[in-house]
Amino acid sequence: MNIYRYEESNKWFDRAVKVIPCGVYGHFSPAPYAPVEAYPFFSNKADAARFWDVDGNEFIDYMCAYGPMVLGYNHPAVEAAFQEQHSLSDANSVASPRMVELAELLCDLVPVAEWAFFARNGADVTNLAVMVARAATGRDKVIAIKGGYHGTSPWMQAPGHHGTIADDHQHVIRIPWNDLNALDQVLAEHGSQVAAFMASPYHHPIFEDNVLPAEGYWQAAIDKLHKNGSVVIVDDVRAGFRLHLGGSNEHYGFKPDMIAFSKAIANGYALSALVGTDALRLDAAKVFHTGSFWYCAGSFAAAIACLTTLKAEKGPERMRVLGEKLTSGLRDVAAGHGYTLVVSGEPAMPYLRLADDDTLMLQQAWCGECTRRGAFFTSHHNWFLSTAHTDGDIEKTLQIADDAFKVIKSEFGH
Numbered sequence: 001m002n003i004y005r006y007e008e009s010n011k012w013f014d015r016a017v018k019v020i021p022c023g024v025y026g027h028f029s030p031a032p033y034a035p036v037e038a039y040p041f042f043s044n045k046a047d048a049a050r051f052w053d054v055d056g057n058e059f060i061d062y063m064c065a066y067g068p069m070v071l072g073y074n075h076p077a078v079e080a081a082f083q084e085q086h087s088l089s090d091a092n093s094v095a096s097p098r099m100v101e102l103a104e105l106l107c108d109l110v111p112v113a114e115w116a117f118f119a120r121n122g123a124d125v126t127n128l129a130v131m132v133a134r135a136a137t138g139r140d141k142v143i144a145i146k147g148g149y150h151g152t153s154p155w156m157q158a159p160g161h162h163g164t165i166a167d168d169h170q171h172v173i174r175i176p177w178n179d180l181n182a183l184d185q186v187l188a189e190h191g192s193q194v195a196a197f198m199a200s201p202y203h204h205p206i207f208e209d210n211v212l213p214a215e216g217y218w219q220a221a222i223d224k225l226h227k228n229g230s231v232v233i234v235d236d237v238r239a240g241f242r243l244h245l246g247g248s249n250e251h252y253g254f255k256p257d258m259i260a261f262s263k264a265i266a267n268g269y270a271l272s273a274l275v276g277t278d279a280l281r282l283d284a285a286k287v288f289h290t291g292s293f294w295y296c297a298g299s300f301a302a303a304i305a306c307l308t309t310l311k312a313e314k315g316p317e318r319m320r321v322l323g324e325k326l327t328s329g330l331r332d333v334a335a336g337h338g339y340t341l342v343v344s345g346e347p348a349m350p351y352l353r354l355a356d357d358d359t360l361m362l363q364q365a366w367c368g369e370c371t372r373r374g375a376f377f378t379s380h381h382n383w384f385l386s387t388a389h390t391d392g393d394i395e396k397t398l399q400i401a402d403d404a405f406k407v408i409k410s411e412f413g414h
């Protein structure tokens with residue numbers, strides 16, 4: 001099997017660090033990638049479920065641009081819709097009818113949605129959701145989950161993160177996931193100040209097994225929060241439209257007051273949406289929130305095409321089946337080499353961990369060996385399936401995984 005080398009990628013990285021702080025920042029940064037030499041950092045070409053790095057190495061992509069690529073790169077219907085709208089008008093001085101059509105589509109698809117508000121990134125709409133909840137309740141505090149991620153605004157970052165100050169976190173109370181006693185305790189102590197509870201539909205932290213909601217957790221939490229007069233916000237930025245087209249809450253059978261979407265909504269075009277119930281419409285109208293690119297019409301057209309295609313192709317069902325095939329196949333390959341691969345989260349967005357080593361080094365080594373053979377796996381973050389992945393991709397991935405296990409077995413033993 002061909003083992004990839006990354007000479008051109010490294011040359012671009014050397015150029016990048018001279019002019020960009022840390023070269024490649026945020027979730028694409030080399031920081032969580034270990035061993036770092038197993039990973040490419042620059043790519044100029046992607047199609048369907050693959051990307052090619054600047055050295056020409058081809059990867060079956062299990063990160064899907066960290067979520068946005070849900071139908072596959074260069075999906076014909078999405079590209080045609082974007083191009084058609086873009087050639088008419090993208091940035092403009094007044095709003096596009098495509099925005100209204102997309103809001104109508106979301107109100108149709110998502111049972112909770114009685115209105116929709118659009119922005120560009122996930123954090124734009126998690127921020128907006130908190131502002132709406134604070135406006136609606138006249139309260140300050142937000143309950144969030146330990147290890148939950150809602151974007152990079154200072155209040156959302158962990159205390160002590162570079163560049164944040166103590167005041168940023170003053171009104172954020174973090175409790176463990178699935179812990180109704182902890183919720184009771186916070187409501188008992190701070191109830192009259194709690195504007196909102198924000199959580200992803202299931203817990204998908206990095207570097208840890210992902211955890212689904214316990215039976216009855218969401219409904220019990222909603223009942224307590226509503227009794228307290230607090231607003232319930234689901235951050236569906238990561239999972240949205242991969243588990244259920246009506247919002248991941250429909251997959252689990254509960255209804256929040258607002259849902260934040262982004263990532264998969266427009267198959268790679270920059271867009272996010274906050275949807276909510278009628279009771280919050282007036283506050284959503286009164287909160288001032290906007291951005292220079294928030295009205296660009298091409299992304300609205302891309303989102304309409306993306307959601308329509310996902311619906312026609314039963315996208316969430318297909319990704320679940322593909323994810324189950326991939327993860328059960330990988331588990332079997334691991335077992336064949338005497339390793340235990342623990343799969344957590346949802347099949348369309350699985351998190352995998354080799355249980356045979358607590359240090360993560362074995363897992364990192366295996367993900368690295370798979371990546372340098374053409375299956376782009378991260379060791380710290382959940383992966384993503386798309387509808388563009390094929391059974392053939394999965395077969396090839398299992399062969400790559402098998403080869404990678406042979407290498408790590410000779411290095412690490414077990």
Ligand SMILES: Cc1ncc(COP(=O)(O)O)c(C=O)c1O
Pocket residue numbers: 120121122123124126149150151152200235236237238239262263
């Ligand atoms: C659950 C969740 N919420 C919010 C965000 C922030 O989205 P963005 O990076 O588009 O601002 C992310 C991004 O990864 C996310 O996974």
